[in-house]
Amino acid sequence: MKFNISEREGRVRPDGMAKVTGDLKYLTDLTFPNMLHGKILRSSYPHANIVSIKTERAEQLPGVAVVITHKDVPGMNRFGIIFPDQPVFCEDKVRYMGDAIAAVAAESEAIAYEALALIEVVYEELPVIDDPKKALAKDAPKLHPSGNILHRATFKNGDVSKAFDDCFTVVEETYELPRQMHAYLETEGGVIVPKEDGSITVYAGTQHGFKDRFQLARILAKPEHEIRIISSPMGGSFGGKDELNIQPYGAILALVTGRPVKVHHTRKESVWAGLKRHPMRITMKTGASKTGKIVAHEVRIIADTGAYATLGPAVLDFAVEHASGPYIIPNIDIEGLSVFTNNGVSGEFRGFGGNQITFALEGQINRLAEALGIDPIELRRKNIRKATDKGPLGQRIAPSNGALEVLESINALCMKQKEKQKQEPCSKWKRKGTGMALAMHGGGLGFGRLDSAGGRLALNHEGKIEIAFGFEECGQGLLAVIENIVIKEIGCSQNDLKIVIGDTALVPVSGSSTASRGTSIVWQSVQRMKEPFTQKICKRVSQLLSIPENELILGENGLWRVNGKHPCMTYKQLAQEMKDGSPLVVYTNFHFPTTPDAVIGGHYLYTFGGVKVEVEVDLLTGKVKVTDLDHVIAAGPVISPNGYRGQIEGGGVMSLGYTLMEEAKMEGGRYVTENFDTYLIPGIADIPFHTNVQAIEALYKDDSHGPRGVGEIGTIAITPAIVNAIHDAIGHWVQHLPVSSEEILEAIEVRRMLEWT
Amino acid sequence: MTTKKENSSLASSVIWTPTTIQEALAKKKEFGADACFISGGTLLQLQWENGNKVPKNLISLQLIQKMQGIEVERDHDCKVLSIGALSTLATCQNHSLVTMERKLLSEVVKHIAAPAVRNQATIGGNIAGRSGDVIPALLVMDAEISLCNKVSSLKKSVWSWLKDKEDQQDDLLTQVHLPINEQERNMHYFYKKIGRREAFTAAIVTVAGSMSLNELGELDHVRLAVGGGDNLPHRLKATERLFKGEKLSTVTWKEVYSSILKEFLPTTDAFLSADYRKKVAAHIIISELQELVFPSLK
Amino acid sequence: MDLNKADHVVSKMKEEFTLSFLVNGQKHELPVQASARLVDILREKVHLTGTKVSCGIGRCGACSVLLDGQLVNACLVMAYQVNGKSVLTIEGLGTDGNRNIQEAFLHEGGFQCGYCTSGMIMAVKALVDAVPNPTEEDIKEALSGNLCRCTGYGGIIRAVQRLANGNA
Numbered sequence A: 001m002k003f004n005i006s007e008r009e010g011r012v013r014p015d016g017m018a019k020v021t022g023d024l025k026y027l028t029d030l031t032f033p034n035m036l037h038g039k040i041l042r043s044s045y046p047h048a049n050i051v052s053i054k055t056e057r058a059e060q061l062p063g064v065a066v067v068i069t070h071k072d073v074p075g076m077n078r079f080g081i082i083f084p085d086q087p088v089f090c091e092d093k094v095r096y097m098g099d100a101i102a103a104v105a106a107e108s109e110a111i112a113y114e115a116l117a118l119i120e121v122v123y124e125e126l127p128v129i130d131d132p133k134k135a136l137a138k139d140a141p142k143l144h145p146s147g148n149i150l151h152r153a154t155f156k157n158g159d160v161s162k163a164f165d166d167c168f169t170v171v172e173e174t175y176e177l178p179r180q181m182h183a184y185l186e187t188e189g190g191v192i193v194p195k196e197d198g199s200i201t202v203y204a205g206t207q208h209g210f211k212d213r214f215q216l217a218r219i220l221a222k223p224e225h226e227i228r229i230i231s232s233p234m235g236g237s238f239g240g241k242d243e244l245n246i247q248p249y250g251a252i253l254a255l256v257t258g259r260p261v262k263v264h265h266t267r268k269e270s271v272w273a274g275l276k277r278h279p280m281r282i283t284m285k286t287g288a289s290k291t292g293k294i295v296a297h298e299v300r301i302i303a304d305t306g307a308y309a310t311l312g313p314a315v316l317d318f319a320v321e322h323a324s325g326p327y328i329i330p331n332i333d334i335e336g337l338s339v340f341t342n343n344g345v346s347g348e349f350r351g352f353g354g355n356q357i358t359f360a361l362e363g364q365i366n367r368l369a370e371a372l373g374i375d376p377i378e379l380r381r382k383n384i385r386k387a388t389d390k391g392p393l394g395q396r397i398a399p400s401n402g403a404l405e406v407l408e409s410i411n412a413l414c415m416k417q418k419e420k421q422k423q424e425p426c427s428k429w430k431r432k433g434t435g436m437a438l439a440m441h442g443g444g445l446g447f448g449r450l451d452s453a454g455g456r457l458a459l460n461h462e463g464k465i466e467i468a469f470g471f472e473e474c475g476q477g478l479l480a481v482i483e484n485i486v487i488k489e490i491g492c493s494q495n496d497l498k499i500v501i502g503d504t505a506l507v508p509v510s511g512s513s514t515a516s517r518g519t520s521i522v523w524q525s526v527q528r529m530k531e532p533f534t535q536k537i538c539k540r541v542s543q544l545l546s547i548p549e550n551e552l553i554l555g556e557n558g559l560w561r562v563n564g565k566h567p568c569m570t571y572k573q574l575a576q577e578m579k580d581g582s583p584l585v586v587y588t589n590f591h592f593p594t595t596p597d598a599v600i601g602g603h604y605l606y607t608f609g610g611v612k613v614e615v616e617v618d619l620l621t622g623k624v625k626v627t628d629l630d631h632v633i634a635a636g637p638v639i640s641p642n643g644y645r646g647q648i649e650g651g652g653v654m655s656l657g658y659t660l661m662e663e664a665k666m667e668g669g670r671y672v673t674e675n676f677d678t679y680l681i682p683g684i685a686d687i688p689f690h691t692n693v694q695a696i697e698a699l700y701k702d703d704s705h706g707p708r709g710v711g712e713i714g715t716i717a718i719t720p721a722i723v724n725a726i727h728d729a730i731g732h733w734v735q736h737l738p739v740s741s742e743e744i745l746e747a748i749e750v751r752r753m754l755e756w757t
Numbered sequence B: 001m002t003t004k005k006e007n008s009s010l011a012s013s014v015i016w017t018p019t020t021i022q023e024a025l026a027k028k029k030e031f032g033a034d035a036c037f038i039s040g041g042t043l044l045q046l047q048w049e050n051g052n053k054v055p056k057n058l059i060s061l062q063l064i065q066k067m068q069g070i071e072v073e074r075d076h077d078c079k080v081l082s083i084g085a086l087s088t089l090a091t092c093q094n095h096s097l098v099t100m101e102r103k104l105l106s107e108v109v110k111h112i113a114a115p116a117v118r119n120q121a122t123i124g125g126n127i128a129g130r131s132g133d134v135i136p137a138l139l140v141m142d143a144e145i146s147l148c149n150k151v152s153s154l155k156k157s158v159w160s161w162l163k164d165k166e167d168q169q170d171d172l173l174t175q176v177h178l179p180i181n182e183q184e185r186n187m188h189y190f191y192k193k194i195g196r197r198e199a200f201t202a203a204i205v206t207v208a209g210s211m212s213l214n215e216l217g218e219l220d221h222v223r224l225a226v227g228g229g230d231n232l233p234h235r236l237k238a239t240e241r242l243f244k245g246e247k248l249s250t251v252t253w254k255e256v257y258s259s260i261l262k263e264f265l266p267t268t269d270a271f272l273s274a275d276y277r278k279k280v281a282a283h284i285i286i287s288e289l290q291e292l293v294f295p296s297l298k
Numbered sequence C: 001m002d003l004n005k006a007d008h009v010v011s012k013m014k015e016e017f018t019l020s021f022l023v024n025g026q027k028h029e030l031p032v033q034a035s036a037r038l039v040d041i042l043r044e045k046v047h048l049t050g051t052k053v054s055c056g057i058g059r060c061g062a063c064s065v066l067l068d069g070q071l072v073n074a075c076l077v078m079a080y081q082v083n084g085k086s087v088l089t090i091e092g093l094g095t096d097g098n099r100n101i102q103e104a105f106l107h108e109g110g111f112q113c114g115y116c117t118s119g120m121i122m123a124v125k126a127l128v129d130a131v132p133n134p135t136e137e138d139i140k141e142a143l144s145g146n147l148c149r150c151t152g153y154g155g156i157i158r159a160v161q162r163l164a165n166g167n168a
C-alpha cells in the first residue's frame, strides 16, 4: 500500500486520542437526568390511506409519558431541504414504509416499543408504485399533487440527430444502478433537551446544523434562536444524515414532556426510514467518427427518488451535468427525470449522482473503443478536455490540466499491470483482467444555489487561537484539515489552537459539510482571515511592548520578535492584557467560487480521478474479486496526508461494494434487506491489500483556489474500472449493478469456458 | 417490525442451568414446547431477531461437563475423534487434536461467521440448527453424533439423523465423532463455502467431498455433500454412484454435471436463484475432482 | 449466584438476577435480566459507552469486547453468560500504559469516524495476543467480523502491520 505523499508532519488528528480510547462521546452516547426514550411508529404499508389512528391504549401503558401524532406538530408538519414535502407525521396518507405515524416517549426503550405495538392504525391500502416505469404510466395514481415527476433536467448543445447520421460508429446501452445504503456505523440518533424558558438543545448528528435549525424552527413554530443544534461528532454520514431524521420527533416529545428525550434508531429502523443512493436507469447513445472523435452523445436518465424530494432535484442536476464527464463532445442531448415512487426515499449520497452517470459514460467510452478497435486510453486521449476548455454545461470553469494528467498516470499504471499479468500465470479456474476509468467531479453546490461560506478566527479569553466553522466532523477528518491549515498559515502550534465546530450557538455560517466543499472553504477562509488577524494581533502587541509591528510574528506559544529565542508575549499573556478591551476577532463571509456564466447548478471547481484495477474472475462461481487497485487523484495540494489517503481508500472501497455486492433491494415497496446480515458491505477480506493512492498536487498556473475537497472523487471511477476489467478478463460487458455472479457465470458458460457445460 | 430489543418476551424468560445431561433432559420434559436448549445462543438470537417466538424457559447447556472437551477414543478397531457438543467453533478450529487428526474440520470452521461469533457458537448448535455449514463436511467425513433423550442414548451417523424426519426436538446432542482411520487410506477431501462476499457471510452454497483412488486407479469412497445457508444439507448419493468403478479418465463429466443439477435442490432468494446455486455446486465438485488427477496451480 | 457452584437442584436465573462480573478489572454486582445483552449492560449500567452498537445481531463487530480474553460480540452475549467472568472493553485497554495498538491506529489513520474503532481495536488486540506477527491471511481472518465503512481498511491494515514491525 503506497502513497506518494508520505506523512509530512507526524501530527495525529485532534479527535484521534478520544476515538482510539473509546472516551469520545458520540451524541447517541449521551444521557441526561430524567431522560425519556423515544420511538417512532413507521408505516405498515408502502402506500395507503390512513383511516384512523388510535393512541389511547398506548397512552395508558404504565411508563409511557406521551404519544404524539400529526395533531401535536406545533408548526409546519413538513420537512425537506429543497422543498418541504415530507410529513413529520402523516395525516391521511402514507407513501413509503418509513413514513412516521406516531411517536412515543417512555421511561425505557422496552416500554416505548410496547406502546408502539398498542397504537391502532387503520389503513386502506393503495396500489404500490414500486418502479419509476409504473409511476410514469398514464393512468398511474398521483403520489403528490403535482404528479409523479419530482424534477426534469435537460442540457442540449448542437444537433445530435444530425451528428449521429454522420457517425462511423454508434453504441447504445442501458445501464441500471441499484439503491445503495450509506451504512454509516452509527445509526441516526441523539438527545433533545428542553429548557424551562422554552428553548431546546438538539444533540443529533447532521451535516448542516443551521439548516436543521431552520427546518426545526418551521416545524416547532419557534424562533431559530431558541433552538441550539449540537451536531458533531458523528459516526459517519456520507450524505445520509444531511436531511432531518429523528430530530423533529425528539424535539416535539421533549417539548411536550418537558424532559430530555433520546431517540436512537436500531439498524432496522435506520434502513426503513433513512435515505439511500438513487437507483437510476440510464440510456446512452454515443457516436464517434472513424478516427475516434466522439461527436454525439444522447442521454436519458430516470432516477427513482422514492416518496419525497429531499435533495433529489440537485442529484439529478448533478448527473445531467456530469453526463459527458471530462470529454469534449460537440453534440449533446441530455434529459433526466427524477420520479416519485413508493420506495424508500433517495437523496444525498457521496458522489451525488456522479457515480451513476460516470459508470454509464465510462462504459460507453470503453464500448466505443472496442467497436472502433482503438485502445481505450487512446480514445480518451483524443477526446479529453484541455486545461482551459469550458465545463460540461458550456460554462467557464477554473482551468485545470487534471484530466489529462490523471489519464497519463493511469496509462502508465495499466502498462505496468499488463506486464505483470503476463508474467504471473493464472490458475486454471480463474481469469485476470485489468481495467481503468476516469472521473470528473464538481465541488460546491453549483451556480444559482446559495453556497455561503465563512469562518471566524479569534484570540479567545483562554489565550487560544480559536478558529470556528459551521462544519461538522462526520469522520472525514475536517478537524485535522483545519488544524493543519491554521498551523501552516498562522504559524501557531497545535497546543495554541482551539477548533470550534458543530454547535450553532458557537459557530459562524459556513454552509453544509457536503459537496467536497469543506477543505476548500477552510483554506480559503484562512487565506482571507490570516492577514487581518495577524495584523490585529501584532498591532496590539506592538502597542503593549513598543516593538515595531513588522518585527513581530506569530509562532509557537505566542508572538515572537524576529530572531528572538522565545516568545516576547505568549497568547495567554496577551489574552490577559485584553481582558477588558475589545476582543481580537476577525470574520470572513464569502460565496463559494462559482462560474461567471449563469448555468444553473453548473460547477466551477472540478477534481479529477482515475482508477486502475485488476480483477480475478472465478470461472466456477462467476464471482469477481478486486486484487489490485490504484487511484490517481488531481485535487490540488494535500493538506492532511492520512486524511486524504483515507478518503480515497475509504471512498474506493465503498464503491467497490456498490459495484460488487451492495443492493438495498426492495420488493413491492418493502426492503428485502434490513440489516448487515443481508445488506453486505465490503469486509477486510474483500479488499485488495495492494491499494495505492497517487496524488497530483500541482494546480494550474495562477490558480488561487487552493486545495479541493476529496470526499467524493475517490468513489467514482472505480465502478466503471472494475466493469472494464471484467470485460478484459472474460469478454463480457456488465450493464447492471451490483455485478451479478449469476450473470457472470452465464457469460462464462456461454463462452464455453468450462468444458463440462 | 420487531427486533430482539423489542421482543419483550425474552426479558421474561427463565434460564435454567443444569449441570448434567439428565437434569437438562428432565427440564425439557417438564416444560415441553415451552422450553429449548441453548448453547452459545448465537443462532437462537438470530431467529428471535427474525420474529421467532422466545420460549418461556431456556435450558442452558453451558455447565454440563460431559458435553465438553475433545479427545481421541477407540471404537472397536477404529480411532475416533470425539468432540463435545459444547466445544466452541473456535476450539474446533484451533484445538491441536483437530488440527492434527482432522484438519478438514478446522478448515471448515474457519469459514463460519467470524472469530467473535466462533468464540461463542458451539459445534452442537451448528449441527442441531440443521443448516450449519459444518454439516456437509461431517457428511463426507462419515461423522456420527451421540444423542440422548429421556429414554435412551444412541449414536447415529449425521446422515441418518438428518434423514430421520421424526421429531427429535427433545434430543440432546452430546458429542460429535469423527473417524480418523480413513486417512490412512489416502483419502482426499475438499470443502468450499461460497458466499456473496469473501468472508463473514451466509453461504450461497456449501459443498464438501471426499474420495480416494484404489490400486487400480479407480475412484473409491466418493462422498459428496451440499448444503449451506437455507439449503437443506444432504449427500448427493445418485451422483456418487456415477463414480463407482470409474477411473478419472473415464468419468463423463457432462453426466456428473447434469446429475448434480438434478439431485441438488437449493433455495432461491432475492439475490440468487436455485439454478445458480446448483451450477456453482456442480462446477466446484467437478473442478475439485479433476484437480485430483491434474493438479494445477491453485 | 455463582454459576460454577450449582448444586443438585437445577439452578435457574429468574428474569432478574444479580450479575457479578469484572469489567476492566473492576468488580460489579448489578441487578439485571438474565437475558439482557452485555452491550446494554456495559453502556447503560456500567456507563462505559466506548463499546458501540451498530447492527445488534453480531454482524458488524462494533460491540466487540474480550470475555475472559476471548473476542466476543457484546450484542450477542447475554447477562447469564458473563456471570463470574471478566470483560475487557476499549476503556480498559492500555490502562497499564501499553497503548501500542491505539498508537498504531493514530499514526496510520486506522480510523475516521471512529465508530467501528473500539471494536476494531479489540479485535486487533485479540489477534496480536495470539499471533504477534500476523500475515495478510491472519489479518483478514481476525478482522473479518469487524466492518468499517470509512477507512476501506487501508489504515487499519497499516496499523496492524506497524505493530507487527514493532514500531508503534
Ligand SMILES: Cc1cc2nc3c(=O)[nH]c(=O)nc-3n(C[C@H](O)[C@H](O)[C@H](O)COP(=O)(O)OP(=O)(O)OC[C@H]3O[C@@H](n4cnc5c(N)ncnc54)[C@H](O)[C@@H]3O)c2cc1C
Pocket: B036, B037, B038, B039, B040, B041, B042, B043, B044, B045, B046, B061, B085, B086, B089, B111, B112, B113, B114, B117, B120, B121, B122, B123, B124, B125, B126, B127, B128, B129, B131, B132, B133, B134, B171, B172, B173, B174, B200, B201, B202, B203, C057, C058, C059, C076
Ligand atoms: C453473526 C452470525 C454469523 C453466523 N454465521 C454462520 C455461518 O457462517 N455458518 C453457519 O453455519 N452458521 C452461522 N451462524 C449461525 C450460528 O451461529 C451457528 O450455526 C452456531 O454454530 C450455532 O451454535 P450456538 O451454540 O450458538 O447455537 P444455539 O443458538 O445455542 O442453538 C442453535 C439451535 O440448536 C439447539 N441446540 C444447541 N445446542 C444443542 C445441543 N447440544 N443439543 C441439541 N440441541 C441443541 C438450540 O435449541 C437451537 O435450536 C451465524 C450466526 C451469527 C449470529
Ligand code: FES
Pocket: C052, C053, C054, C055, C056, C057, C058, C059, C060, C061, C062, C063, C064, C073, C074, C075, C076
Ligand atoms: S452491534 Fe454487535 S456485532 Fe454489530
Ligand code: FES
Pocket: A185, A235, A236, A475, C110, C111, C112, C113, C114, C115, C116, C117, C147, C148, C149, C150, C151
Ligand atoms: S472509522 Fe468509521 S466505521 Fe470505521
